[in-house]
Amino acid sequence: MPTRTHCMKDLYQETFSSIEDIKAHFEAANYICSDQIATCVYIAYNLQKPVMVEGPAGVGKTELAKTTAEILGVPLVRLQCYEGLDEAKALYEWKYAKQLLYTQLLKDKLGELLEGSNNFTDSMEKIHDQEDLFFSENFLEPRPLYKALHQEHGCVLLIDEVDKSDHEFEAFLLEVLSDFQVSIPELGTIKAKIKPLVFLTSNNSREMSDALKRRCLHLYVPYPEEKLESRILSARVPELSDTLRREVVSFVQQIRELDLKKVPSISETIDWAKTLLLLHASELNSATVKQTLNVLLKFETDIEATGDHLRGFIEKAHQKSKINIGSKAG
Amino acid sequence: MQQVLEDFYKVVRASGVKISPSDSIETSRSVTLVGYQNRSILKHALTVSLAKSLDDQHLIDECFEQFFKFDAFQQPSANDVNYGGGADDLTGDSENNPEQAQQDSEPYQSDTPLTNMLLERDHNALAVEMQRAAQEVGLRDIWFFTQKSLYTQRIMQKMGLRDLQNEIRALSDGSGNCPSNVAQAGQLRDAKAWLFEEVKDFVEQQLGMYGKTSAKNLREQHLQKTKLSNIEKRDFHTMHDLVRKMAKRLSSMYSKKKKRENRGQLDFRKTLRSNVAYDGILFETYWKSRYIDKPKVLVLCDISGSVQAYSRFLLLFLYSLNDVLNRIDSYVFTGNLISVDEIFAHYPVEEAIDKIIDDHGMGGSDYGTMLLDLERQCMDTIDNKTTVLILGDARNNNLAPRSEVLELAYQRAKRIIWLNPEPENFWKTGDSVMLNYRPYCHLAKTCNTLDHLERLLDELLKAATATV
16 A cells, blocks of 8 residues: 655644744744745645745845744755756765765675676676665665655755746756656655745846746745834844834835845845944934944945935834834823 | 636736636645635735736735725716615705615615615615626626627616516606605616726726726737838837847747757866876766857948838847847938947837937938948947847948948858838839849848848847857
């Protein structure tokens, strides 16, 4: 009778029992997620579907997978994609050096084994009688995908920046993602012990094939709205004062409206908040912002482009922060 | 509920999102999992399961809001106040004092459910009834705006229009001159008119959802085959979308062919180098692979009055193909060659084209001067990787054709392709010098619709990727 492949759901039923539950767990792990993210994780987890996470760089795509692994208490297996990535680097590789070394060591043994055989056919048969030792798991170098399929207690598999990989590799992924099994010519088909929870991230540098998209849930993580960003910031940089946090968020939200080469995302906001904290800033002012703007913006042209707007942005951030305090007091 | 989901898929499909049968099965499973209790979670579940891109996501969000709106009969219309209370309504008292109105007159009782619903102003029951009728008459199959009144009538009939009409007739004719009956008949007439408006609105709304793409597709198909010079300005926007769509198709077809491995030819150097560690035994073998160069294109566009429209779309098409083209050098001319790369670098393509045509698109064309300019400015950049693409009608206003320059370019370039908007039998008429140029073109073809353009560019890319 064929053995049934278990899935993560069978093992961790308690952890992700409802969408609310997922949100609470993520929040406890300092990842503030929207309803959409929680719903997506809930469906992925229950229906064992991979999630294709898209969105601009730095909005927490990779972090989502990391946090999921952390909450479930399972290892995170990460496969970073790049141009030229192939099966040998993603799935498995034979340990050639070890094979060579063993053949050298076993040379004498081979002589003993073949003793007494009169012709080639005899010798061949004697060798065939031995197990195919050199192409067994002992000589196999497992790579991320193989490791993910072999985890005893399941895992979260993160296939990062899948858009950077080649078309050939994308086609190869199809088998892994739909059946959670791979074929190794020398060993046969290898099935997942526990189906992992898979996240694929993409920065949209190229269009992925329909076949791959069809197998995945599609999650687009946009830049967070003001309220969400403020919550994320208070979870990630709790030492930051309320006033400064509101100012930072308002300032960053305004900068995102400009036409920039690289719009700052949430990870840059966090870095900037940490920088301001380090400089003991109590509120935003022109001098501090100018000094630290390179943490937020990564291109010289972008920094120049914001130059004229800085004063206005800072003033607006101050006002917003005051209004918030007023409304809270009220 | 499965029917509701299927209708929703239909609406989403109509908006242009591709949903395969397996997608719909998976999505139904997701919906079963999250349930229908929470509207926003239902929306997220449908979006993450059905969408394949951000654009899809926006479309699905839009469809969801439209599809699950349920606002039929929720807005009181002007007619709404004129019926429903009783005879006293006519005096207007019941509006101010409905309770007294109820006590004063015995409410009219009817045998037909529709009449009762209208009189009781039971909007929810009416909405449910309308939905049921719509389902029975197959409103989800509506395609074109011409079907609106047909479906409105059918739905009204299914809801019991005939009975309502009979009742109105009976009330106004049958019982002599009883004033309360006459008033009742008047109210019912108002109610009928109101119902008709509501059903019409509903049908219109449904047409907006279900018939969204059918009309659009028809229009696009038509535009694809229309002569580019005949396309009106108001269709430019649609045309631009269409060009982008076609360019994307070509791009995805040819961007895959970048690298080709020549199996069977061992890369000795690489193999030996990496196998030194294994005592020279060839464990890892490397095969020779070759990168296929993206084509380099030099475009020369005539922008005199007669050819302007074609140039616009050729340039738009080429710049949408920048994924698969290594480099595009564009020049426009009526007489002298003018490089327009600078303008393209600073403005979005559509705007750039308008600007070029406004700035330079005057006067009759002079191909001879253009070719002399080509010799002076660009001949050095033309090499065996360059494809020269010329778009023009070759109407030279009886000036010298200078075909010897084209011959020189023909010897240097990989390919020279001439796209002429005129049909081939016009090439030898009037001041056309096309026949002088033709021998020095690898390909000279008529090109006056988007379909032609696509086919020719397809050929260009095919040649560029296949022959290396």
